[in-house]
Structure formats: C-alpha cells, structure tokens
Amino acid sequence: MYQHDVLVIGAGLAGMRAALAAQQAGADTAIITKVTPVRSHSNAAQGGINAALTHLGDDWHEHAYETVKGSDYLGDQDAIEILAQDAGRSIIELEHMGVIFSRGPDGKLGTRHFGGQQRARTFYVADITGAAILHVLFEQILKAKTRVYEEWFVTSLIMEDGECRGVVAMEIKSGKLEVITAKAVILATGGCGRVFEPSTNGLIVTGDGMGLAYNAGAPLMDMEMTQFHPTTLKNNGILMTEAARGEGGYLLNSKGERFMEKYAPTFKELASRDVVSRSEQTEINEGRGIDGCVLLDLRHLGREAIETKLAYINEIAIDYMGFSLADKPIPVRPGYHYIMGGIKTNVDGLTKIPGLYAAGETACVSVHGGNRLGANSLLDTVVFGRRSGEHAAQMVKSKPAPKVSEARVQQDEKHIKALLDRPANGDSVAKIRLDMGNAMTENVQVFRNEQGMKTALADIKKTQERYKKVAVGNKGKVFNTSLIFALELGFMVDLAEVIVAGALARKESRGAHARTDFPDRDDVNWMKHTLAYNTENGPKLDYLPVVFTQWEPKVRSY
Amino acid sequence: MQITLKVKRYNPEATSEDKKSYFQEYKVDAPADSTVLDSLIQIREYQDESLTLRCSCRGAICGSCAMRVNGHAGLMCKTKVEKALGKNNVILVEPMGNQPVVKDLVVDMSLFFDKVRAVEPYLQPVGPEPKEERIASNEDMLHLVGVMSCIMCGACVSDCTVLEMDPNFLGPAALAKAYRFVADPRDGKTKERITEYNKYGGIWDCTRCMECVQVCPKGVDPMGRIMMLRTKADELGTKDYSYGVRHADAFEDSVKKGGKLNEAELVINTFGFFNVPKLLGMLPVAMRAAYKRKMPSLFHKSIPGVQSVRRIMSKAHEVEKVQGKKPMPR
Amino acid sequence: MKFAFYPGCVSKGGCPELFASAVAVAEKFGIELDEMKGASCTGAGILQEKNRFLGDCLNARTFAMAENMGLPILTICSTCQGVFSQAHQRLDRDPSYRAQVNEVLKEEGLEYKGTVEVKHMLWVLAEDIGATEVKKRVVRPLTGLRVAPFYGCYLVRPSSALGFDMHPARQTSLESIIEACGAEVVDFPGKTRCCGFPITTINEKNSMGMVAKHTLDAKDRGADAMVTPCPLCHLNLDGYQPKAAAQVNENIDLPILHLPQMLGLALGLDSNILGMGRNIMTTYNVLMKVGVKIH
Incomplete structure (x- = not known):
C-alpha cells in the first residue's frame, strides 16, 4: 500500500503539468502511468500551441472569440476566457522551463498560422511541438524528483462514501495489484482514439481515465463531438500536421x-478542421477524390522550408x-483524431465526484465544444493541467489521509482472475476491438445519419456481449500485455456506446457532429451539453x- | 508476401531453462510496404497473444518499439519488411542489447534513464527570471531541434560499443541530452556541466565507433554531439581526467609541425614528457614494436608543402575568430 | 587503373609493412599508384573533435590536390577512408559550407570543386577488379586457412557517407576477398564492431577489453587469423594483443593480417616483402598453414 496527497494518472502533457503544479504547491505528489512518461501520445501533437501574447501585440479576446466560433458555440465561454487569458503565461512558463520554441528575427518567440484563426498565434518547435514540450516537462519532472509509478495500470478508482480515495493498480512488470491511496486523484489519461479504426492515435490511447470515471459514476460530456483531422496519411492513418497548411x-x-476556395472563400485550407474535413469528404463522395x-x-x-519546418512529416512521407x-x-x-468530449469538469478540473479531477483530452471543461481549433489542445493540457494540480494541492491541505483497507485489492484481483480463467471460445480481444473500430468508422463518421448510427449502436452492443465472454490468451504474471488489452477494451466498448448514444440523440448538425438528416444547427433545442451517466442499461443521457x-x-462561416 | 519472423523469446516464469529463452518462428503474410512492427502486431493479435513487446504510435515518435532486427537496433515501426528480409525471407527480431530483458522483446530501461538523470537533464539558467521569454536566436533553436528530436527509444544505448564493456559510461543518449543544454544559449551552467562530463565515464570514453549514429532512427547523431562536447571542453580549456583534450591538442600540434601524424611524439605529448608512470606503462608495447623494427621514429620528416598546411590551419582558426564560432554544415 | 595514392600516416610510421605490401599487391593487379606526398593527415577523427571545420579544410586541400592530378584517391586505411568520406559528404551536401572551406584554400591557389572520388583499396579490389578476377590471379590459394574479417568502424559507419546505397556489396567486400584468396570466412559478431583504438590512451582498460573480446570471439569460432583493412585496428588488435590477453588472463595468440598481407600471400608474394615478420603476433602458423617457406 502506498500513500500520497495527490496522485496523477497519466504522464502526458496534462498529467506532468498537473503533477508539477501540485508538487510546487507543496503536496506530496506522484504520477502513475501505464507507459514510460515520454511514450505518451502528447508526442504526436505536431503543429504548435496557441496563445495571444500581449507583448507581441495580440489580444486574448480575439483568441477566445475564435475558439468560441470554432466550437460552434458549444464551448463554455467562461472556461474559454480562462483558456485564452492564461495562454500567454503558460507559453512563457514553458519557454522558461526550456522549450526550444521557434523565434522571430528579434529573438523573441515566433508564430505560424493555424486553422480557424485570422492571426498567426501558434507557437511551435518545427513540427514536433508536442514531443518537444513533453520532453521538457519530463526534464522538469526529473528535476523535481517526482515519484513516478512507471508502467503501472490502474484497474479501478477507490470510491468510498461518494468520494475518490485512491486507486487500485497493477505493476505491469510483476502483475501485482496494489492499493495507492490519495486525497485527490487527477485523471490525465488522454483520449479514446482506439475506439475508431483507423485513428491517428497511438495504440495506448484507450480512454482508460474516461472509463474509470464513468464506472465510478462521473458523467461524461459531449462525447458525440469527435474530431476528424483533415490530413491523415492514406494507408496507416498517421497524422500530417495542420502546420503543413499553416x-x-x-x-x-x-x-x-484548390477546392477549399469553394467551401471557405476567406480561410480556404485554414478553415476550422470540421469544415475542411467535411469539404474533403464531399469532394471524395462526389467523385473528385483519388x-x-x-x-x-x-x-x-520549397525544399528548405519543408526540411526545416516540417521535417518530421517529411520523414514520415519518405518512410x-x-x-x-x-x-x-x-x-x-x-x-x-481527437474527442472534444470527456469527463465533465469545472474550470478547476474537478469532476462531479469529490476528490476526483480530470485534465487534458480526457476532460471536458468545455473549451472545445463542438470542434477544437488546431493547437488549442496543447494549450488545454497545460492550462487546465496546472489549474487541476493547483486546486487539488490546496484542497488536500485540509483533508486527512484516507483510510482504505488493503483488502480492497481483492475486488480487482477477483475480476482479473475471472477474466484470466475464462475458457477460450475462438473470439479474441483484437477481433472485438477491430469490429468495434470498423463499426464506428463506418457509421459515426464525418457525416452521420439516424440509420447508420442505429446500425453502429447495434454493432457496439454485440461487441459488448462478446467482450463478456472473451478469453485472455496469455495467463502469465510478468508483463502480460494481453491482459492489459482486455482491460482497456472493457473501457472502450462502453465509451463507444456513449459516443453513439449521444450522437443519435443530438438531432442537429453542430461542429464536428454533422448529420445528413439534420443538416442545420438548432440553437433553440440543442444549444446544450450532453451528459452521459453509466447505468446497468447503458448510458443515461x-x-x-x-x-x-x-x-x-x-452563423458560422470561414 | 509470405515471410518468417524468427523471434527471440524470453519467459521468466517458465519452469525449465530451455523454455525460458528460445527462438520461435512465425509465418506472416506481410504486405510489401508494411513494417516489421505491423508483422509483430499481426502475430500478437492473431497468432500468439503471449508475444510481448512495447509499441504505440506507429509513426516513429513515441520511441516504444526499439528492438534489434538482424542484429542491429532500430524502431520496428520504421523498419520496412522489404528492407529487413534476409535469406529465405527470414527476419531476425531480438530485444535491445545492453539492457536486461523483462519478457520477450521488452527490456528494462532503467539503466537508460539512470544515465539521463545523471547529466542533470534540465535547463539551468542563471540570473533573475525575465517576465517575458528569454531572447535566443532562431538559428540556435533550430540547431537544438536536431538533438531534441531524440525520442529516448534506447537504440543507441542498445548498440553502444563502450557500454558493452563498461556500464559506467554515460552513453550516447544521455550525452546527447547533455549537449542539448550545453548548446542551449539560455543555460548558464556550461562550465560546470563540461567539468562533470569530463570525468571518467563521460565524453572521453566514447570510442567514436559510430554505432549510435548508424542506429539512431531520428538522425540525432549522438556521437557527433559527444564530439561537439569535446570541442566545447577544448574551447573552455577544462582539465579532463583522461588526457582527452591533450591528446587532441598534441594531435593538432603534430599535424601542424609535420603535416602528418607522429605517433611517438603524440604519445609523449599526450601524457607529458615527465609523466613517467604512464609512459612506463606503454613501454612493453613500445619494446615489442622496437623488437619488430616498427617503432615509429621520434624525428619525422615533414611532408613537402607543410607550410601550406600550417597556413590553412591558422586561417581556419581565424575564420572561427571572425565569425565567433566554427562554421557548420547544414 | 591509376590512382592518387594516399597511404596515410600509420602505413608510413607504425605499420611500414602495410605500405610495402599494399604497393606490392597493387603492382600485381596493374594498379598504378601516384603517391600524394604533399597530402596532410586526415585528422583521423581526433582533430575533428577539436575543430571539425579545420579538419574539413585540410581534407578539402587533399581533395583539391587530387582533382588537379585528375585522379581518384586510393586509401589503404579504414579510418582515413571514413574521415575522407564524411568530409566529402559534408562538403557535397552543403555548397555554402564548401564555399567557406574554399575561402580558406584560396590563398594556397586551391579550390575543391566537389568532383573527387575516394576509394579504399578493398573497394577497388571488390568493385573495380572484382572478386572473380582476384581469384584468377591467386597462385597460392589459402586453402584451409580460417580467416575472421575485421572491417574497422570507419569503413562501415555511417553507411550514408560510405555509398552503401549505390554499392551494397561494400558491406560484404572483405568476406568476398577472403574467399577469393581461397581462405574460409569465419563470421563473428565483432567483425563490424570497434577495436577500441581511439580510447587506448584514454581508457586503456575498455580498449583492451574490446581487443580481447573480438580476438577471443574469432578464435572461439575457429579462426587461424584475422584480417583488417585498417592499420589503426591493426595497431590495437596486434600491437596491444599481449596486453589485452594479460588483462583477461587468457592466451589469445591470434595473428592479425593487413588486407594486402593476406592478398600478397595468395598472390605468391615473398613473405619478406609483405613484412610478415613485423607483425607483433607471430604469423608463423599462418605461413606454415599456407605452405610458405620461412627463410
């Protein structure tokens, strides 16, 4: 049994930023992560991070407005104001930590253009911005000597008296389950990209935090708002940064x-992502694709610009x-590419469950609403990561250490044993995940409709049934990835259902949620967030x- | 196409030694343009769930899937099946070297991260923190992109010649990380860092074998960075534990004097004429050489046109002085 | 076939037997060698540690001299070859850098135009002459001799500088020449690893460890001798072998041949011309095995 004031789950940008904030505020802080910190998917963010820096002549109101417009008015404006106002100091903080941001001729920070914004306010490191920030935050974690439970998988949140008091987690190397108590738990586990196939997301992006919170009773918000990135590579779905168009x-x-001239005469290729993706899909559907x-x-x-500013995607193209x-x-x-929805939090990252916070893609504050602007996700992670860490650190000061029985692990041990003891039935975790991913991609796409989504929902229900009977092909204790994949799939089949249920119910088109049977935005009936609660009969909206x-x-036009 | 993956397996939970460590062959139908990682995932998902490996992004940015293919480390997501195919369409896949295996293709990377920790891998500016950003040139930042492209996959550590001999060596990845701070104009601890990296296990222990340069999947050029740290040590005139700077100095002097290397003089100048114990240590080697009539003479004849060599050498130093730094190719 | 011959400092200093045997072997193949007597040291990677720009200037001088001779350069040292190849790559890839280097050469009346070709003798044998032709010239096949190849780092890495894309056979050139000589190749993992020479004066223990590891590995696999196209590897593997053996407390006694020494034996050259008596580790058993009379 281990004990901490603040326990952060996940070591991506949001997680490490939260942990640094909590530790600096004096809380005994630890990070628990299923992969080594620098492996997180924040790495894959390429293009940059937005901020309106006053001393460079920008105005946060403009940034906030464009974020609101990009969200198709579904983003909460109080949260967006915080995001835009806090952006400047967040960038400066990162620069002070050591991020090697690109510079202008005067040696001050330089910017590039990004989608959905009139002004160039995206700060960047070539086309490896996410990786460059992630590695610098890791440097800071090493400097702070933060305790990191590396390659540990959280199997459940410990819920007692309606509050979160820690986690049960498995050390992957040994297969051993342990209780880790905490006065505050911050979920920073990223999105749930593997619900779809293909996806720009890494294989580790399986919505664990969303699943844990959902199972513990916290509502998920706006999960039907899923972003399809306009430029993913033909065969393997790898991301080609928006900076290429920037x-x-x-x-x-x-x-x-240049078909975008038709759909977005002013912004053209740099319209917001939902608009560009729909335009591309329309071209393809109407026979003008390849x-x-x-x-x-x-x-x-020119070769030089490509080899310096876009070196990584050029490497991808060559490879x-x-x-x-x-x-x-x-x-x-x-x-x-991304989910705008997530665990419902307030602007301090607090979820509906006392003691439980969430930040980054796993959370929904909501600053992205129906569609996230490119380069706002990195900003979201550092702004709300820090706010969660700070708030949690203050909150734990007046809170006694929770007393949790060590026997709590038995609950999870029993669950895992049952999973491992199931007889093989010819089905497999991989097959179920692939069927789920295909069902989602087929019918919960850039364009959606009632009939397609009903089919998807039925398909997802089938995968849920299959999941209850599937066997794990490896019974070992040491580094049993087969078992981990099974646990992850358990989260994903439920999250898939929440996405489809929310999408089916929302009878309008807003942001990334575009329905051919309800092509218009309906502010009278649908200017509202979807909340999904876990019940025995599936999500209650x-x-x-x-x-x-x-x-x-x-009216939104670009 | 039909290929065979010959995979080194390791299962620490096996009851007998022969079941613990062995090679297993898998047949896979691999599309022509697919990667070795695609095949490994294919096996893990549809043939043998017990096959254990790390992987995530599939786009050479997360650094999870470094292994050895046909004896050399690399990222499996970046290794095309077509290029890796050996005789009889077989590809040999093994875990990385120089690090203990946990299971199958998964190694314990604590040695890797311990080395990184040892170089104080975080920016240490001096002076008061400015309200705004620190001023730095874009050129300097762009130069750092090269070394910040390191994804800590471990391939260089896996194949490092020196680490194989001596686990005390800081190794290519950590020293490349160290260079990231030495070359960062915002860092204020260059001298302290170089003094630290000058010690046993530091920059002078690299053999310049270029294994790390060859296997690095991100073009970080770790050995090149170590050489740049040596250049820095030379510029700062730092005393090193191992005669490294003096060796390079003596080398330059020798070339300047005769246009070519004088090995005997090099040894004496490296250790110092009066460093009797060290020179005596070299004596048996020298004696054996002398016996075989191959002891290089102390008095070399200079090459014809040595003045031209000398002029070029001082001109190159002049260019450096005028530009404030050594010219560097892209 | 004519080359601007760049023998390198070591063949003119610590390994005179290399120079002599290389010249004799070249003559046998009708390779004309015009020695670049005024060429400077390549810097061997050591000068580059201190000042890479300076090293590139010196090597550009050598390249320009060869351009003026109208000849490609032939080297007999893996390290010289590698340092040349790397400088070549930097100067070729970035014309503005080459211009800066040429600025330094200007006073000497030299300009490197970027046209020179630099080849190790091993590549000339394997590519220009060809293993088949080498085999034809063999008069004393080294039948029964088991030889372990040892390339030297600079002849195998970084592959991007060494033209492996254009000439993939360079990666197995040493084996092909061993076979052409009628000997048997002893493959072992150390063949492309580091001999440890660059750190002999810095961390002798590690360096000796490498010598011991590779020579013992080859010996365990049944090698009678090791052959190397690199005189620096030779200095360490041969000259320091007794010291390495003492460090690991083992008898190694593995003869280390220069590439032209092995070729010379197969071509029937006199063992005195090849300087077989100058190797630190005695080559007696090799000579006996291939049937050379000892004077």
Whole structure:
C-alpha cells in the first residue's frame, strides 16, 4: 500500500503539468502511468500551441472569440476566457522551463498560422511541438524528483462514501495489484482514439481515465463531438500536421483544383478542421477524390522550408510513402483524431465526484465544444493541467489521509482472475476491438445519419456481449500485455456506446457532429451539453446549458 | 508476401531453462510496404497473444518499439519488411542489447534513464527570471531541434560499443541530452556541466565507433554531439581526467609541425614528457614494436608543402575568430 | 587503373609493412599508384573533435590536390577512408559550407570543386577488379586457412557517407576477398564492431577489453587469423594483443593480417616483402598453414 496527497494518472502533457503544479504547491505528489512518461501520445501533437501574447501585440479576446466560433458555440465561454487569458503565461512558463520554441528575427518567440484563426498565434518547435514540450516537462519532472509509478495500470478508482480515495493498480512488470491511496486523484489519461479504426492515435490511447470515471459514476460530456483531422496519411492513418497548411500548403482534388476556395472563400485550407474535413469528404463522395483521398501539396513551399519546418512529416512521407514532400503531393483523408468530449469538469478540473479531477483530452471543461481549433489542445493540457494540480494541492491541505483497507485489492484481483480463467471460445480481444473500430468508422463518421448510427449502436452492443465472454490468451504474471488489452477494451466498448448514444440523440448538425438528416444547427433545442451517466442499461443521457459571457451565437462561416 | 519472423523469446516464469529463452518462428503474410512492427502486431493479435513487446504510435515518435532486427537496433515501426528480409525471407527480431530483458522483446530501461538523470537533464539558467521569454536566436533553436528530436527509444544505448564493456559510461543518449543544454544559449551552467562530463565515464570514453549514429532512427547523431562536447571542453580549456583534450591538442600540434601524424611524439605529448608512470606503462608495447623494427621514429620528416598546411590551419582558426564560432554544415 | 595514392600516416610510421605490401599487391593487379606526398593527415577523427571545420579544410586541400592530378584517391586505411568520406559528404551536401572551406584554400591557389572520388583499396579490389578476377590471379590459394574479417568502424559507419546505397556489396567486400584468396570466412559478431583504438590512451582498460573480446570471439569460432583493412585496428588488435590477453588472463595468440598481407600471400608474394615478420603476433602458423617457406 502506498500513500500520497495527490496522485496523477497519466504522464502526458496534462498529467506532468498537473503533477508539477501540485508538487510546487507543496503536496506530496506522484504520477502513475501505464507507459514510460515520454511514450505518451502528447508526442504526436505536431503543429504548435496557441496563445495571444500581449507583448507581441495580440489580444486574448480575439483568441477566445475564435475558439468560441470554432466550437460552434458549444464551448463554455467562461472556461474559454480562462483558456485564452492564461495562454500567454503558460507559453512563457514553458519557454522558461526550456522549450526550444521557434523565434522571430528579434529573438523573441515566433508564430505560424493555424486553422480557424485570422492571426498567426501558434507557437511551435518545427513540427514536433508536442514531443518537444513533453520532453521538457519530463526534464522538469526529473528535476523535481517526482515519484513516478512507471508502467503501472490502474484497474479501478477507490470510491468510498461518494468520494475518490485512491486507486487500485497493477505493476505491469510483476502483475501485482496494489492499493495507492490519495486525497485527490487527477485523471490525465488522454483520449479514446482506439475506439475508431483507423485513428491517428497511438495504440495506448484507450480512454482508460474516461472509463474509470464513468464506472465510478462521473458523467461524461459531449462525447458525440469527435474530431476528424483533415490530413491523415492514406494507408496507416498517421497524422500530417495542420502546420503543413499553416505554412501555406494546398489541398487539391483529382482535377487539381484548390477546392477549399469553394467551401471557405476567406480561410480556404485554414478553415476550422470540421469544415475542411467535411469539404474533403464531399469532394471524395462526389467523385473528385483519388482512391478515397485528396492531395496535400507542399511543393511550392520549397525544399528548405519543408526540411526545416516540417521535417518530421517529411520523414514520415519518405518512410511510409517513399518520397519527399518537396517532390510530390501526398494523399490524405479525414481520419479520427481527437474527442472534444470527456469527463465533465469545472474550470478547476474537478469532476462531479469529490476528490476526483480530470485534465487534458480526457476532460471536458468545455473549451472545445463542438470542434477544437488546431493547437488549442496543447494549450488545454497545460492550462487546465496546472489549474487541476493547483486546486487539488490546496484542497488536500485540509483533508486527512484516507483510510482504505488493503483488502480492497481483492475486488480487482477477483475480476482479473475471472477474466484470466475464462475458457477460450475462438473470439479474441483484437477481433472485438477491430469490429468495434470498423463499426464506428463506418457509421459515426464525418457525416452521420439516424440509420447508420442505429446500425453502429447495434454493432457496439454485440461487441459488448462478446467482450463478456472473451478469453485472455496469455495467463502469465510478468508483463502480460494481453491482459492489459482486455482491460482497456472493457473501457472502450462502453465509451463507444456513449459516443453513439449521444450522437443519435443530438438531432442537429453542430461542429464536428454533422448529420445528413439534420443538416442545420438548432440553437433553440440543442444549444446544450450532453451528459452521459453509466447505468446497468447503458448510458443515461441528460443535458446541461452552455455558459455564455460575451459572444452571441452567429452563423458560422470561414 | 509470405515471410518468417524468427523471434527471440524470453519467459521468466517458465519452469525449465530451455523454455525460458528460445527462438520461435512465425509465418506472416506481410504486405510489401508494411513494417516489421505491423508483422509483430499481426502475430500478437492473431497468432500468439503471449508475444510481448512495447509499441504505440506507429509513426516513429513515441520511441516504444526499439528492438534489434538482424542484429542491429532500430524502431520496428520504421523498419520496412522489404528492407529487413534476409535469406529465405527470414527476419531476425531480438530485444535491445545492453539492457536486461523483462519478457520477450521488452527490456528494462532503467539503466537508460539512470544515465539521463545523471547529466542533470534540465535547463539551468542563471540570473533573475525575465517576465517575458528569454531572447535566443532562431538559428540556435533550430540547431537544438536536431538533438531534441531524440525520442529516448534506447537504440543507441542498445548498440553502444563502450557500454558493452563498461556500464559506467554515460552513453550516447544521455550525452546527447547533455549537449542539448550545453548548446542551449539560455543555460548558464556550461562550465560546470563540461567539468562533470569530463570525468571518467563521460565524453572521453566514447570510442567514436559510430554505432549510435548508424542506429539512431531520428538522425540525432549522438556521437557527433559527444564530439561537439569535446570541442566545447577544448574551447573552455577544462582539465579532463583522461588526457582527452591533450591528446587532441598534441594531435593538432603534430599535424601542424609535420603535416602528418607522429605517433611517438603524440604519445609523449599526450601524457607529458615527465609523466613517467604512464609512459612506463606503454613501454612493453613500445619494446615489442622496437623488437619488430616498427617503432615509429621520434624525428619525422615533414611532408613537402607543410607550410601550406600550417597556413590553412591558422586561417581556419581565424575564420572561427571572425565569425565567433566554427562554421557548420547544414 | 591509376590512382592518387594516399597511404596515410600509420602505413608510413607504425605499420611500414602495410605500405610495402599494399604497393606490392597493387603492382600485381596493374594498379598504378601516384603517391600524394604533399597530402596532410586526415585528422583521423581526433582533430575533428577539436575543430571539425579545420579538419574539413585540410581534407578539402587533399581533395583539391587530387582533382588537379585528375585522379581518384586510393586509401589503404579504414579510418582515413571514413574521415575522407564524411568530409566529402559534408562538403557535397552543403555548397555554402564548401564555399567557406574554399575561402580558406584560396590563398594556397586551391579550390575543391566537389568532383573527387575516394576509394579504399578493398573497394577497388571488390568493385573495380572484382572478386572473380582476384581469384584468377591467386597462385597460392589459402586453402584451409580460417580467416575472421575485421572491417574497422570507419569503413562501415555511417553507411550514408560510405555509398552503401549505390554499392551494397561494400558491406560484404572483405568476406568476398577472403574467399577469393581461397581462405574460409569465419563470421563473428565483432567483425563490424570497434577495436577500441581511439580510447587506448584514454581508457586503456575498455580498449583492451574490446581487443580481447573480438580476438577471443574469432578464435572461439575457429579462426587461424584475422584480417583488417585498417592499420589503426591493426595497431590495437596486434600491437596491444599481449596486453589485452594479460588483462583477461587468457592466451589469445591470434595473428592479425593487413588486407594486402593476406592478398600478397595468395598472390605468391615473398613473405619478406609483405613484412610478415613485423607483425607483433607471430604469423608463423599462418605461413606454415599456407605452405610458405620461412627463410
């Protein structure tokens, strides 16, 4: 049994930022993570991080407004104001920690253009911004000597008297389950990208935090809002950063036309992601695609710009397609990338469960509403990561250490034993996950409709039934990844159901949720958040009004 | 195409030794442009759930899937099946070297991270913290992108020649990380860092074998970074534990004097003419060479045109002085 | 076939037997060697530690001299070859860098235009002459001799600088020449590893450890001798072998041959010309095995 004031689950940007904040505020803090810290999927964020820096002549109101507009007015404006106002100091903090942000000629921070924003306010490190920040936060974690439970998998939250008092977790190397108590638990486990197949997300992005919170009774919010990134690579779905278009790249259809001029005359390729993805899908659906893709053309940027500012995606092009972006346009298509929804929190990261916080992609504050602007996700992780850490550290000061019986592990041990003891039935975790992913991609896509989503829901229910009977193919104790995948799938089949249920219920088109049977935004009936509670009969939906401060809903055009 | 993956297995829970460590062959139908990781996942998902490996992003950025393929470390998500195929369409996959195996292709990376911790891997600016950002040139930041591209996959540590001999060596990844701070204009501890890296196990223990340069999947060039740290040590005139700077100095002097290397003089100048114990230690080697009539003479003839070599050497130093730093290729 | 011959400092200093045997072997194949007497040391990677720009200037001088001779360069040292190849790559890849280097050469009336080709004798034998032709010239096949190849780091890494994409056979060139000589190749994991020479004066213990490991490994696999195209590897593997053996408390006694020494034996050259008596580890058993009379 281990004991801490604040326990952060996940070591991506949000998790490490939260842990640093909590530790600096004096709390005994630890991180628990199922992978070594620098393996987190924050790595894959390429293009940059948004902020309106006053001393560089920008105004946070503009950033906030464009975020509100990007969210299709579903984002809570009080939270968005905090995000935009806190952005500046967050960037400066990261710079002081050592992030090697690109510079302007005067040696001050430099910016690039990103989608959905008039002004260039995206700070960046070539096209490895996420990795560059993640590694610097890891440097700070090493400096702070924060305790890290590395390669430990959380199997459940310890819920007693309606509050969260810690976790039960498995040390993957030994297979041993332990109780770790905490006065506050911060979930920072990222998204649930593996619910879809294909996905830009890594294989570890399985919605564990969302699943843990959902199982513990916390509501999930706006889970139907799933982002399809406009430029994912043809075969394997790897992300090609929005910075490619920010730096001036074109999108072309089979006729060689810059089709975005038609859909977004002002912003063109730099309209917000939902708009670009829909435009691409329309071109493809209407027969102007190439093998289900459109082309991303960067040739006119020149070899030098490509090799310095977009080196990583150029490396991807060379490795996986066999050519440089300086020589040929590359086929891309919309692909699942991000979930705007997540565990409902307030602006301090607190969920509906006392003692339980969430930050980053796993949370829904909500600052992204129906569609997230590119480069706002990194900002979300550091702003609300820090706020969660700080709030949790203050909260634990007046709280006695929870007393949890060591016998609590038996509950999870029993569950795992049952899973391992099941006889093989010819089915497998991998097959179920693939069927789930395909069902989602087929019918809960860029464009959705009632019939398709009903099919998806029925398919997901089938995977849930199969999951109850599936056997784990490896019975060992040491580093049993087979068992981990089974536990992760348990979270994912439920999250898939929540996504579809919320999407089916929302009878309008808003942000990334585009229904062909309800093509218009319906502010009268649907200007509200979806909440999903876990019940024995699946998700119970409820709704919550959107918070407005200074921006009235308008027709959204780019 | 039909390929065979020959995988080194290790199961610490097995009851007998022969079941603990062994090779297992898997047949996979691999598309032409697929990666070795695709095949491994295919096996894990549909043939043998017990096959254990780490992987996540599939795009060479998370650093999870470093292993040895055909004897050399690399990221499996970046290794194309076509290129890795050996005789009879077999690909040999083993866990990384220089680190203990936990299970199958999973190694314990604590040695790797202990080394990283040892170089004080965080920015240490001096002076009061400014309200705004620290001023730095874009050129300097771009230069650091090269070394910040390290994803800590462990491939360089796996194949490091020196670590194989001596686990005390800080190794390529940690020293590349160290360079990231030495080359960062915002860091104020260059001298202290170099003094630290100069010790036994530091920058002078690298043999320049370039294994790390060859296997690094991200072009970080760890050995090149170690050499840049040596250059820095030379510029700062730091005393090192191991005659490294003096060796390089003596080398330059020798070339300057005769246009080419004078081995005997190099040894004496490296250790110092009066460093009798060290020179005596070399004596048996020298005696054996002398006996075989191959002891290099102390008095070398200079090459013709040695003046031209000398002029070029001082001109190169001049360029450095004028530009404030040594010219570097892209 | 004519080359600007760059023998390197070691073949003119610590390993005179290499120079002599290389010249004799070249003559047998009709390779004309025009020695670059005014060429400087490559810097051997050591000068580059201190100042890579300076090293590149010196090597660009050598390249420019070869360009003026109108000849490709032939080396007989893996380290020289590797350092040349790396400098070549830097100067080729970035014209603005080459211009800075040429600025330094200007006063000497030299300019490196970027056209020189630099080849190790091993590559010339394996590529230009070819293993088949080498085999034809063999008059004293080294039948029954088991030889372990040892390339030297600079002849195998980094592959991007060494033209392996264009010439994949370079990766197995040493084995092909061993076979062409009629000997048997003893494959072992150390063949492309480091001999430890660069740290002999810095961390002798590690260096000796490497010598012992590779020579013992080869011996355990049945090698009668080891052959290397690198005189620096030779210095360590041969000259320091007694010291390495003492460190690990084992008898090693593995003869280490220079590449042209092995070739010379197969071509029927006199063992005195090949300087077989100058190797620190006695080559007596090798000579006996291939049937050379000892004077």
